[in-house]
Amino acid sequence: MKFTFMCKGDGKGGRGRVAVVGGGPAGLAATGYLVCQEYEVDVFDKLPFAGGMMMFAIPPYRVPKESIIEGVEDLEKNYGAKFNYRTKVFCGSEVRHDEGDEYVEKSLDLTKIIQEYEATLLTTGIWLSRKLGVPGDDARNVYSALEYLYSWSVYDLGLSTHKPPVGERVVVVGGGYSAIDAAETALVKGAKEVYLTYRRTIKEAPAGEYEVRRIMSEGVRWVELVQPTKVIVENGRVTGVEFVKMKLGEPDESGRPRPIPIPGSEHVIEANIVLAAVGEVPTPPLDIVCDGIKADPKRRTIIVNNRMQTGVENVFAAGDLITGASMIGKAVGSGLRAAAFIDSFLRSRRVV
Ligand SMILES: Cc1cc2nc3c(=O)[nH]c(=O)nc-3n(C[C@H](O)[C@H](O)[C@H](O)COP(=O)(O)OP(=O)(O)OC[C@H]3O[C@@H](n4cnc5c(N)ncnc54)[C@H](O)[C@@H]3O)c2cc1C
Incomplete structure (x- = not known):
């Protein structure tokens, strides 16, 4: 399995800034798509490296870590994506503890990120076990x-x-x-x-x-x-x-x-x-509601419309966070779809 990207973009950005919260397969796929469309992408992840469950849960004989490292290096060096590790994003100051939080060194307020970037994508997965x-x-x-x-x-x-x-x-x-x-x-x-x-x-x-x-x-x-x-x-x-x-x-x-x-x-x-191993539940970077962004109170999945948009128009969500436990391929597809919707949302804003 390879996680490298091929696109025309030179990684110089220029078409706007997008924040991706969560660097698992959904976040990485979206980052790849967006840098190829000339966006400047900043990824925030609570862990010391990207890859999400692929890197930190699935054993190496199933998903080789080298291919993930190679893909992330490619995004960083050749396409200008910036990875901010050990950074937990959460709405407000009372940050919830989830599994995999041991390496967190700082926390950022989701509302500030949303204000700072033209679009934000949430892909924080399911980091809490039943x-x-x-x-x-x-x-x-x-x-x-x-x-x-x-x-x-x-x-x-x-x-x-x-x-x-x-x-x-x-x-x-x-x-x-x-x-x-x-x-x-x-x-x-x-x-x-x-x-x-x-x-x-x-x-x-x-x-x-x-x-x-x-x-x-x-x-x-x-x-x-x-x-x-x-x-x-x-x-x-x-x-x-x-x-x-x-x-x-x-x-x-x-x-x-x-x-x-x-x-x-x-x-x-x-x-x-x-x-x-009786299941994991979604861990959105918020407790049920954050401004207009809402999680389903029972399933904890982030609620999105058919363009993967949350209740805040420039905030999108993808991956296990909107479906519950799924698979790598589906998370990648979801990240790519969300990135395409972000692209068309930002393009339409410019035309108006
Ligand atoms: C043990 C296990 C084995 C699996 N085996 C397979 C398999 O063999 N094949 C298969 O297809 N699928 C498998 N899956 C499912 C697959 O791993 C997931 O469907 C996929 O990783 C989901 O991708 P994602 O990007 O949505 O979330 P994740 O991969 O979970 O990535 C989410 C990222 O968000 C980060 N994050 C979370 N909260 C925050 C926060 N508040 N602030 C900043 N960063 C945050 C996390 O550190 C993580 O990097 C397995 C899952 C598990 C748990």
Whole structure:
């Protein structure tokens, strides 16, 4: 996978200044598009480098870090994009803490950025993990998949000297990409036994049957139709997870068969590390409302119209931030579409 850009622009800007908040695949794709259209682009990201989940969550054997570094260098050196790292953007002075905030050195007020630039694009993704929601889920050695993968990424990139725990027996809960990556990483890093547990069957796993079978062939044990009921903690340490068996019922609101617990089928899988991969939620740079920019109070996604414009006409949003958990390709497409709308918005302003 390559993240380099080819365009006619000389990177000198001249057609206006655009701020991109969030340097993941959506923000990077938009930056590439906009510098090619001769805009001056400043990217703001809370992390020490761009790439978002590709750089700091997805393991390197799936998305090689070198290609991301190459693409970002290309944007900087050849097209004049400016990357402002370790900078958290938030509306107002009470900045919310999200996952991945450890490297933040300064915070900037979103309203000031909006005033300073002709257009602003928000692409801050989904940097908050859902909890298991069962007793014991806040015990030591229970981590979110994002927290675990992020810790390994910063350690492997040499940004932290704190080696994350390996664990003898690791239980992962979930069936999406985060679950697959967490289970595979645990195995690669030296865990002796890794269980990937999911409440439906392999056919319904969001990561797809192929991915599940692939990591099974590497040694991960797949346990389907189970749901955790509690994390067992003894003397402050995790010793296992109690599960109840499930059966599938009629389709639920997601269209997939509803998993129904089978009473009396409780059983324990021993573990000394538990990884919760039960989803991440959007982390907009605001709490529900910031001037005219609004997030859906339930889903936390930023609300945009069909031109990807928020309630403030020169502020746009893209990527996982408007859809919830998605995929790299979709985030890239979303960033490109938003950039095209920004371009036509700024062009139309000049004509008038
Ligand atoms: C563990 C995991 C594994 C995945 N595996 C795959 C896979 O194999 N294949 C696939 O296609 N997809 C995968 N995905 C999904 C994919 O990574 C995302 O859909 C994609 O990265 C979304 O891109 P984005 O630009 O919207 O957000 P992100 O990639 O999350 O980028 C958002 C950026 O915004 C920055 N940011 C956040 N808040 C602020 C703030 N307030 N101020 C400044 N900066 C901020 C973050 O530091 C980050 O750099 C995976 C996701 C996860 C979590």
